[in-house]
Amino acid sequence: MKRKVLLLSLGLVVLSGCSSHPPIVPEVARSNEATLGAVTKTEKMLRELPPAKKPLTVSVYKFNDLTGQNKPGETPQYSRAVTQGGLAILKNALLDAGSHTWFRVLERGGLQDLLQERKIIRAMRSEYLGPDGKKLPPLSPLLYSGIILEGGIVAYESNVMTGGAGARYLGIGGSTQYSRDMVTVYLRLVSVNNGEVLLSVNASKTIYSTSTQGGVFYFVAYDELAEGETGFTMNEPPQLAVRQAIEMAVYALIMEGYKQKLWEFSDPVKGRQLYAQYVRKYHGERDSAENSRMAMNTTEEGHYSSDYPVSAVKPAAAEKAAMSDKFLNTKLRRKEDIAGGQLKTAYQSEHARSEATGPSEREPQFKTREQLGRGWYVQVLAVKSINAEEREIIEELIAHNLPVVIQKATVASVSYYRILVGAFASRSLAEKVRYEIALLATKKGNVFGRRVYSIAKI
Template identity: 25%
Template sequence: MGLNRIVIGLGLSLALAGCQTAAVVAEGKAPAVRPAYSFPVTTNTTPYTRCLQTLASYPGSHLPSFAVGEVSDKTGQMDTLTESTVLTQGLSEMVMSALWRSGKVRMVERYDLRIPLAELKMIEQGLTSRSANELQQSVPASDFVVLGALTELNYNIVSEGAGLWVGGIGAGGRTVIINVGLDLRLVNGRTFEVVHVSTLQKQVFGYEVEANVFRFFGSQLVEFDAGRIQNEPLQLGVRSVIEMAVYQIMTDYFRLPSEEHCQVRETNFFEETLTGKTKEMES
């Protein structure tokens, strides 16, 4: 009974405070509220951004024209709680940013043609001072087109942890590793031949420590949850594989110098499996 009175009293106090605030705002007497502001705006980089930026320092002015087409999320993964996709849908834009950072391409717009087509229509209707012939002569063709997709999102490659709870009081921690996979291809804009393919994956690490304290007051359950979750951002992993794929295009296909610390890490996880099967067939 005492607990119920406390809750009711607290609710009435909050309601009265809200009414008073609304009255002050209605009379125009409320001072401006300073919005909360925490961290400053920063650059959005990955460990491979510096590798791309290094390419810009190499000599060369005859730059190829690049167009970025659809680079989509084909993992099919959805978050059922928020009813949204798990992975970013801005993959084409990430590829464009990576190409720009390389400083070794000229980019032409092919992904969203609404503005160019609207401009052409306005020219045809005589609504601008530019002529259609002038526009046609000034639009460069694309030498190469980049296409692809995120093709993998695998959960719980490794999941391990420990916890101890006694009488509803305890603590626990766990680590989780997932991975994202990208398949990116480079298409010759003149012949439509696929001239280069990058197939990469990035493992993403998460670590969680938590402590849960439960207490019962009559028939009411009160839960106090304190913890810390520190995860490697999933979308950072996506941007990382995209920047590495673009770096591969610049170094493997266009033969720009490759820094040793920027090269993709080769894995041989399944070499023993293949070697073992070969030995079984020979025996």
Template identity: 45%
Template structure:
């Protein structure tokens, strides 16, 4: 019975972890409904009104990837992305209120219908009403909007996790795809490309499942499983990217003074400032949401504190304190030289304890030098000596010993000047006399763990 309760508990955990999808499973046919907003629809609807909407024509905003939808056994004749890009773009232009979209995609149909109207009016004027007004002229576009979907990348990142124990198991998997579009505005008066914007949108797919398989009694098998899969619609992702592109085109057009809002310069400046702040953040973010940070200078001063754990001849090995000051000089993006001085306590309880000081010189290598979260490794050499007399705790510098050290850590940049770092370090001393006890051939070691701040500056 206890096993049954465990099974119910595990299944419950997995179900509640994705309860939004699990408890909204479709059970009945649903009527048609108005299409959903994307994440960027509100950006367009919240724009201030334009001083004067611009007539635009969209002949074709197409799928330029040439990709077909992938299946397990190859591919199908269904395309990977929607072929209705022109329709989505026209809807986005209409929603913004900054443009007057003109029919150009099916212009032949429009021309044919106008010819029918014109011929009918001519017959009506000739036979019945000579005062019948002529057919008004067509509007012409001051801008043409061109571009399309340029890429659809699948499986740019996949992953998951799972566990199974004694017949109980569960797993979670995810996959991320990406769609990319370009949109450009072309002047019809001289053919100049006024502006081009580039937007990408990720598409997330998730799957969570849980199962239970166990003989609970002789010839009695209990088996249960459940799961849920969520796939972000490609059409909605494409709509989101197009709407974001239209929004960006409007703001960049305001920046270049191609058009303006009704609120004038004050409203325009605020729109541009908000957009540039968002654009700066986007441009500092690499693929897979890796944030980049520009370094303020090639020099840094650091302070850190932590603990010291000895690995020596005594059986009692307690955690002592660690304090450190350091200076770093960077040579390029990846490499820097680190000079630091440390004060720490080696604590072996009642057997031995003393305060030590060390001076170290390290070479440090940053694995992801421009990322906001940067792992690093380092190695070097230094000298260590005791600074107190172990008998009366008076200031007394002991014999210096040569050592080498290596370590690894991670640094998180709060800004381009300040970084928070966490590190761990292994120190190998070339003597067995560090703690005044010699036992066997093994030299003394110790470990440092620290947390600190780095301040970056220019000389």
């Protein structure tokens, strides 16, 4: 009897101790206060865009869910798989572009409500006078736009990828599972003047869901069993994925319109840099063309050179004469003075120097690819490190008033430096400078004279 009383007392103590502690629930799963919407990476990209040279007035009538998909589940669901508020998200993304400096968004989704309210105001103003006893002024006319944004959420693919892993030993183990869905949106720009579709872009976003579980099922004795389990599930909100896809589509629309010269950035330099980053990250146009054109191969000296044949920089005498005539026609004047066996060449062409990436200085400019200005470059050398011999080459180029830029780059996890001359406004100018560098190199007996000079557009 005493033993039962003791066990009952101990049980009450344990239960009372449990009641004084919070429930075993992760902090993230508990109810929190209302907050403002999360700032996504794509929203930040939009907000950080430089202002447009001239804001665009656009009308947006609808941006509907065109997937026709219901929410996936083991049982039939009548809820839609994606948000039905695509129009509100699109308008918000347009206003975020450049922090409200790119688009003047006109209300067209609730046009009937707007017209009805204006009708009520006109009726009241016609019946009543103002505080001064005079007739109230009429309403301002509605704004109209020359372009319309159309599109919608066109696809929602569930369980594009599923998988998991688990293990159990002597009744103790755990498992994890994951699945991936995908949502796709399309956005197009339509001219009101003639109905032409000026631009069309699309963007996709994956939606991840993960589940992790662990447990124990173990007989501590033949008649005593220990059992326990825990787990959690994390589901990425589909609404957040739709929002990021729409924001990415707006960003792509701005960049593609800039490419087709439909609009411009107020800061041309920053605009060119952002467009170059956009192309490299989302189009990958530079890899296939540039890597084949500027693939680096190790030479016996431990340097790198382009895959261009050496004969490409040694034209015949007739070609040299023809190229010299072209130099005169383009006002690219070359002054030669052979003194002490040194060739001195001075370039005095505004065309060749106006697009240079940096000021005319005695020191070269070290830049990453993102920092390089747009234009044509002549690659003189690519090396793993800049030593005395490379510095001699750089000094020789600078001595002839060439705009030298040193790019830090990485190919196949190998870091190296590219000695470039440029940028130039056209390929023809870059070709002429490349030829002049080749002539200069023939006067040298060091590694400078054995380089192969390629041309690339950045």
